[in-house]
Amino acid sequence: MKAEILTIGDEILIGQIVNTNSVWMAQELNAIGISVVHIASVSDQAEAIEKALDAASTRADIVFITGGLGPTKDDITKKVLAQYFNAPLVINEAVLADVTAFFTKRGREVGELNRMQALVPGRCEVIRNLNGTAPGMWLTKNGVSFISMPGVPYEMKAMMSDSILPRIKTHYQLPFIYHKTVLTQGIGESNLAGLIESWEDGLAAKQIKLAYLPQPGLVRLRLSTWGADEALLRANVDAAIEALLPLAEKYIYGYELYGQATPSLAQIIVGHLKDRKETVALAESCTGGYIASLFTSIAGVSEVFKGGVIPYTNTMKQRLLNVSATTLDTTGAVSKACVLEMAKNTLRCFDSDYALAISGIAGPGGGTDEKPVGTVWIAVASAHKELAMHFQFGDNRERNIQMSALTALNMLRKFILKHK
Template sequence: MKAEIITIGDEILLGQIVDTNSAWMAQALLSLQIQIEQITSISDREEHILEALHNASKRADLIICTGGLGPTKDDVTKFTAAKFFNTSLVRNEAVLDHVRGIFARMNRSMPDINHGQADVLANGEVLFNDWGTAPGIWVSHEEKVFVFLPGVPFEMKSLMTHRVLPKLKEFKSEEKIAIRYILTVGIGESHLATQIADIEDSFPAHLHLAYLPKIGLVRLRVSASGRDLEELEKDVEHYTDLLADRIGDAVVAREDLSFEEVIVRSFVESKATLSTAESCTGGNVAKQITEVAGASEMFIGGIIAYANQVKEALLHVEHATLEAYGAVSEETAIQMAKGAQKQLGTTYAIATTGIAGPGGGTPDKPVGTVWVAIAGRSEVKTKLFQFHQDRVLNIERTTSQALLMLWNLFQKEKGF
């Protein structure tokens, strides 16, 4: 079964929000062996919606649309879909009772405009929205399936999980796909590609290797498509083994995991703990770690020591060190890391101090100058980085390098 996703909303095209719905739906559908052929983002305009529905119906068997189901005048998805299917909207009393109930539970009067959310496509099946006022709608039309969902992420996810995916399990897709992942750190994309070029060249036609780079890491995706899932699984496993053996120590995971997830898992398994002392990253290192479920088992806490007085008072950085070397220095970074490690009682500690920009640089320490220190079981590792003028990028690069340094020291000290 081939599928397409259409996201509707001017806010996406204007960059006011990021379309996270499509990525989540693509992963959910892949678990049912349903492959996404195309994702299209369009504005809240009738002509654009009609065109997108028409084009998608020529390519895909399943078309999922998100957005434009709200009560306001700019939400035109249902009205446009009625034109596309040459049908009408009808008032669904069960949906109307549900909407009334939501307002009653909030002890608020229901505006007349919300009555329209109970209007659904006459040729569709209502998908009740337990978390909001806009129901989803399932339409079977000319041997195609169209699903219309609200754009609010938590409402969409609830409807997909409890209403849409169970219905899609009834559909059997003849085309199968098998996928494996390799997560590498500390090696650039071009160097990695050169290292495994001969293996990639030996791939049979039904296998594909994708490079998914981010700052500090590259994720490899090995995929195969065909009709015999068992054979596909054997093929991708064989070639993934070849790649992983060739890449060696740069491989940190053979699952679809983030680097932060790998760190959290490894620390938990080793009963190691982590703390952070952040200046120029402003808590971003701690944020990346604590976004991982289970981080509470290894992350004790962090101190955002932006001002020198905080470095002294909470991390016990010596005043003489700051006077002699400055806040952005190896000496200060070391004392920050040791201070966090001691104050919070952790096995490891990360410290970052630098000039993120755009101001604050000097001839000796220009914008982008960063020191990172990692305090471990037996030693402290430090490194100086000279990044660029972009503040956001400097913070991201510092975070990435800090986590890589942490990982390298953690691997070195295993068994201590």
């Protein structure tokens, strides 16, 4: 079954709000085996809405419409639907009761504008809205279902979860769609594609679709398949991932499981540290607190994260972390010797099981011929072992900070896993 999502309202077209409703609906629909084939946003204008409804009906079996149901003059979705479906607006007593109850509960009078919310196209099936005043409407034309909902996210989500999705699952025979996403770091999209080409060529025969989803510093590989036998689909995808490991295991840091959020590298590390009852601390120069903020955005991180220092000057590297003047004078702050001293002293100062230290030239200034912008040294240390590596990233400050952070986190992750 194919679906289209149609958002009505100027606020998306002028870039005032992000279309998070569509993301949520797309996730929910895919999860029950409905393919979203098209997402569109149009303005609050009758002609634009009518054309969009026409176009949607050529592509989809079911069209999810949000927005344009407010009581104010700029909201015209209901009027357009009444005309499009040739079903004049009539007062629906059940909706009127809901609207009245909504206001009574809040100790307010029902105004005329709000009473009009109970007007719906004559032929429509009403979907109750327990969180607001605009009802949902389910209409049909030439075998295509059109479901109109308010644009307020929590009203829409409640209507979808409580009424619409359960009804769709009951009424339609849906295929089962299964996705699993492999998370990689340390290799670019095209190099990864070259590395796994032969494996990728074999996926089609297994009815598995592969998508590369690059983000700055990461590439996610999404494997999708669909059919009737859920266990078989899962087994097929798991077998395909098993076959991928010999080619790319060193870049794989985790998996995104079906219907769950993508775990971040920091989340994966926090998980390992909690399992092992170990702790980490940071010394960040060029990433300037960014890695710390990735850790501290995670609820419950204080169990395993002891904190960090951001010694942004040479003086502060000496004062906070006892980096020796000799090191700074001879090899400089962006060097193997400096990050190793930073890591070892952080370990001592914070009394943590692991320390991560990073020093580099994020740019745009500060580069030299010998150490151009993008030069980064990263060290990881424990009481028993230490490791420092050199990286050469690009010339964009923001990207260099991000690449440095992800690379450092993946180094830390591997270091922890190798650690007895």
